[in-house]
Amino acid sequence: MKLTDFVVADAILPNLSVDTKEGAIRAMVAGLKDSGSIPAEEEEGIVAAVLKREELGSTGIGNGVAVPHTKHPSVDRLVATIALSKEGVDFASLDGETVHILFLLVSPPDRPGDHLRGLESISRHLRNQNFCNFLTQATTSKQILDLLNEADSDELE
Amino acid sequence: MKPLVLAYVNVVMHVVSKTPVCQQTVTVRLENGLHLRPQSQIAQLAQQFDCDVNIRVDNRTVNAKSMFDLMTLKAAHGAELCLKASGVNAAEAIRQLVELFESDFEIDDSSSP
Numbered sequence: 001m002k003l004t005d006f007v008v009a010d011a012i013l014p015n016l017s018v019d020t021k022e023g024a025i026r027a028m029v030a031g032l033k034d035s036g037s038i039p040a041e042e043e044e045g046i047v048a049a050v051l052k053r054e055e056l057g058s059t060g061i062g063n064g065v066a067v068p069h070t071k072h073p074s075v076d077r078l079v080a081t082i083a084l085s086k087e088g089v090d091f092a093s094l095d096g097e098t099v100h101i102l103f104l105l106v107s108p109p110d111r112p113g114d115h116l117r118g119l120e121s122i123s124r125h126l127r128n129q130n131f132c133n134f135l136t137q138a139t140t141s142k143q144i145l146d147l148l149n150e151a152d153s154d155e156l157e
Numbered sequence: 158m159k160p161l162v163l164a165y166v167n168v169v170m171h172v173v174s175k176t177p178v179c180q181q182t183v184t185v186r187l188e189n190g191l192h193l194r195p196q197s198q199i200a201q202l203a204q205q206f207d208c209d210v211n212i213r214v215d216n217r218t219v220n221a222k223s224m225f226d227l228m229t230l231k232a233a234h235g236a237e238l239c240l241k242a243s244g245v246n247a248a249e250a251i252r253q254l255v256e257l258f259e260s261d262f263e264i265d266d267s268s269s270p
Contacts, residue, residue: 123228
């Protein structure tokens with residue numbers, strides 16, 4: 001699965017200005033709503049579901065990365081957005097560090113395989129140091145989207 | 158309902174050049190596959206041991222102490238994983254990891270992934 005198959009270009013937030021987990025999640029879900037990827041009336045429910053998932057254990061997986069997510073019946077395919085935070089977000093991460101790269105995923109309840117494939121795609125690219133470096137240096141949505149396209153085409157060393 | 162029974166296909170404990178090696182095959186019983194929460198539990202448990210801990214599925218082998226590695230597993234419900242530890246306390250590491258799989262990570266998979 002390619003990153004651009006499920007990351008919604010219009011929902012990307014290159015400069016997140018909040019420093020709390022809830023603030024970050026709210027901003028990212030709002031991005032998905034504004035892009036038309038989730039129904040507006042489901043925004044609050046999706047925020048609540050993502051926050052509830054966080055209560056089960058932080059999705060801050062270390063190395064400055066978090067992948068908050070939830071299943072939700074209002075989507076019929078996996079959709080995701082990316083947010084970058086220069087200052088860092090307190091995400092109660094596994095390694096105790098603040099988070100600078102966030103991927104938020106919303107997947108249909110009946111498609112657990114797509115969720116796993118999305119996580120695989122994200123982690124496969126995040127293991128590439130060049131991808132991480134370029135991503136944290138990006139300042140615009142277009143730069144991030146160009147990077148995703150390069151990563152999907154295996155153009156990054 | 159958990160339809161599948163954990164499969165103990167292969168248990169090996171031997172000494173190669175004085176390095177204890179232990180491996181065991183387990184089956185993913187979680188309905189949503191091996192998602193982020195169980196991956197996180199595996200990494201946190203594996204990190205408590207000094208030995209190397211790897212997980213192999215199909216032809217891919219990942220470091221069980223690395224979340225970024227574990228996330229690449231894409232292990233769906235029913236997938237068979239070979240857990241392998243090499244080094245000090247290898248047998249204990251595998252025993253505890255198998256226990257984690259046997260407990261289904263104490264996750265109710267009808268909830269969030």
